[in-house]
Amino acid sequence: MEECKYYIISNNLSGSGREYRTVIRILKMFKKSDIPYKAYMTKYKGHARFLAGKITKDIAPDREIHIIVLGGDGTVNEVLNGIVDLSKVILSVYPTGSGNDFIRGLRIKRTPEEFFEAVTGEKEPFSIDLGKIYFADGTSHLFGISTGIGMDALVCRKAGNSLLKPILNKLNAGKLTYILLTIETLFTMRYVQCDIAYTLLSESGEVTYQKLHLDRMIYMAVLNAYAEGGGVKMAPGAKMNDNLFNICGAHGMTRIRGFMTLPSLARGNHKGKRGIHTDETYSFTLKTSSPMVVHTDGEDMGERDYMHVECLFDAIRMV
Ligand SMILES: [Mg+2]
Structure with a gap:
């Protein structure tokens, strides 16, 4: 046989x-x-x-x-x-x-x-990168699409619990669930202080570190794919085979301003907007002043105040 x-x-x-x-x-x-x-x-x-x-x-x-x-x-x-x-x-x-x-x-x-x-x-198979996230308790988890802390993770958690989701899915309105939950979350969630550090690769191949303190962080996402949450283009140009992650986060804005920024996030033309931080890296660390919800590929990872993310280059072959 x-x-x-x-x-x-x-x-x-x-x-x-x-x-x-x-x-x-x-x-x-x-x-x-x-x-x-x-x-x-x-x-x-x-x-x-x-x-x-x-x-x-x-x-x-x-x-x-x-x-x-x-x-x-x-x-x-x-x-x-x-x-x-x-x-x-x-x-x-x-x-x-x-x-x-x-x-x-x-x-x-x-x-x-x-x-x-x-x-x-x-x-012929082609290779794609995967992400690996490490938490302070020593556990780790792989992801293919993205990981995120704050608003996007909270929305995932609420969507997973929502009684509405199965009904809206049947009506082909899963997207509406996310939009409504995002607006609700933006106005009710707690914003935190956050420190991030990540590697930068210069044209000449030199590795440097970027360190930033973000006040009133709303969310921070590390993406392998260009969209999460059912097509929300957080990183419009992201490729899954370039050995780099795209990071995208929002911080330092009022709730109203955050609300005004949502349409550009949905359309994917948020790059360079005030309060939106985007960059590319293959190794990323984040620490928050108090725990916030983390998701990987939309799965709830619980409340965390530390995460380290590594890009696993060409980790799996696909057809
Ligand atoms: Mg990439």
Whole structure:
């Protein structure tokens, strides 16, 4: 028997199940072909991470395999964190969630049929960077899209808890949830003092450090992809394969001014605006005067007052 190469992890509930038919369509294409594959369906939060761990540790520990994710950004994040050795895996993702910023970040758009052709064909894989965040308690976590502290993380937390989200998703209005929650959060959240330090690489290749104190920090995001929160273009020019993160944060403004800045953030033309800090780096550290909520790829990481983020160059291959 031919050795199995394709391992499919699907989350039929991502995006509130809107893309259920798409998942079934792709699974049927595999079924009809004579390609050896194994398909797993996630049944609870954390299951995709468990499955990715089991596949790469127990089922196929010593060979190169192709993991196909049919799910949302949360599922992708779980799979990245579950894989034991990233160098032995080729990853493909068909987005079926409500945000889909991971695939958006790669600027790829495919029909299920085109996806199947690309994944099972002889395409050369390409590498992308991943991020690793370290906390003061010694724990760490991988991310593909972004990590953030403050307003964007608070909005993620509220959206995850919101009773409205499944309903709005069904009406295709997931974006509206984020807009309303962002405005509400901006006016109710606590602003903090914050110190950041990050590496800068000059044209000549010299490494220097940028250190800044930010008063009344609203949020600070470190991005691998160009958008987070379901298409909010925090870093319009960001590439996932340039060995650099884009940072974007807001600080030192009144709540009203923050509110006035939101439209330009949504449109992605916020660069250079007063109170908006943007830059590029591959190593970033942040300390706040009191703990604030942190997210990685939209997943709640709890309240933190310290984080260090490293760019893992060309960390995983994708098709
Ligand atoms: Mg980049």
